[in-house]
Amino acid sequence: DTGVSQDPRHKITKRGQNVTFRCDPISEHNRLYWYRQTLGQGPEFLTYFQNEAQLEKSRLLSDRFSAERPKGSFSTLEIQRTEQGDSAMYLCASSLDAGASTDTQYFGPGTRLTVL
Amino acid sequence: AQSVTQLGSHVSVSEGALVLLRCNYSSSVPPYLFWYVQYPNQGLQLLLKYTSAATLVKGINGFEAEFKKSETSFHLTKPSAHMSDAAEYFCAVGDDKIIFGKGTRLHILP
Numbered sequence: 021d022t023g024v025s026q027d028p029r030h031k032i033t034k035r036g037q038n039v040t041f042r043c044d045p046i047s048e049h050n051r052l053y054w055y056r057q058t059l060g061q062g063p064e065f066l067t068y069f070q071n072e073a074q075l076e077k078s079r080l081l082s083d084r085f086s087a088e089r090p091k092g093s094f095s096t097l098e099i100q101r102t103e104q105g106d107s108a109m110y111l112c113a114s115s116l117d118a119g120a121s122t123d124t125q126y127f128g129p130g131t132r133l134t135v136l
Numbered sequence: 137a138q139s140v141t142q143l144g145s146h147v148s149v150s151e152g153a154l155v156l157l158r159c160n161y162s163s164s165v166p167p168y169l170f171w172y173v174q175y176p177n178q179g180l181q182l183l184l185k186y187t188s189a190a191t192l193v194k195g196i197n198g199f200e201a202e203f204k205k206s207e208t209s210f211h212l213t214k215p216s217a218h219m220s221d222a223a224e225y226f227c228a229v230g231d232d233k234i235i236f237g238k239g240t241r242l243h244i245l246p
Contacts, residue, residue: 024179053233060145062226062236063180076233111180125234127172127180 022046024128026112032134033102040098041131045114052095053125054087055111056080063111069095102135109133138163138229140210142237150245155199155214157240159227162208169210170228171201172236180226186210197221219244 025044033039045052050071055063066085067077071092081087084102089095099106109130115123143158161167169186184195191203201212210227222244227237 051232055234055236060238062228062239063234065230065233065235068233078233113180124182124185126182129177129179 024112024114024126026110026128026131028131029129030132030134032136034136035102035104037102038098038100039102039133040096041110041112041133042094042096043112043114043128044094045112046126048116049114049126050092050117051115051123051125052089053113053115054095054097055113057109057111057130058107066097099133102133104135107133107135138165138167138235140169140227140229140235140237142225142227142240144240145238146241146243148243148245149217151219152216155212155217155221155242157212157225157227157242159210159212159237160208161210161227161229163229167229168231169201169203170230170234171195171199171210171212172226172228174224174226174239176223183212183225217242217244219246 027042053068054066057063067087069089084100087097109132111130112128113125115125139162141160171183172180174180184193186193186203194200199214224239224241226239228234
């Protein structure tokens with residue numbers, strides 16, 4: 021069990037550029053979650069997948085954001101036309117199957133995005 | 137809607153003293169409650185979770201939390217603080233998606 025991994029760990033980009041982050045969940049975990057954490061705040065839920073199906077999207081996820089999990093394994097989060105307000109830590113988590121009441125969400129180290 | 141409020145963005149305690157981090161929740165349904173810890177440059181780690189089995193929940197590293205429905209609270213405690221406990225602590229509520237509080241940074245004074 022190697023844990024949840026995220027790539028890259030850090031990304032610096034210029035405003036208006038597109039960026040893509042990758043998350044590899046723990047093997048055999050069916051659920052995958054994306055959160056965003058800004059400085060001095062707790063993580064905020066963005067979206068989650070059950071296998072390849074995206075089950076819920078937060079209103080925080082504007083149309084510039086898109087997440088995929090095409091084969092039910094790794095997931096990507098793309099931000100188009102980045103803005104300075106997108107600067108944050110993007111966290112990925114995975115859990116085995118059911119809701120958090122019974123399954124623990126394991127978090128990755130995050131990808132820190134800085135938009136200049 | 138569910139939410140949590142953490143009282144105090146920074147808490148300082150002396151090494152060996154009691155740690156008390158406060159959290160109040162709001163939920164229209166029986167809540168599932170969590171405490172997570174975040175060490176510098178590391179991911180979030182689950183300390184403990186409440187899922188209605190028992191009101192006193194024991195977690196890792198000597199931490200525990202007590203669910204009090206009448207007070208809508210889920211405070212985190214540890215009898216004796218260690219220097220290694222210095223970190224950011226998040227109270228959270230939810231099921232499929234987790235709603236986090238703003239966090240409390242715990243400082244341990246030598």
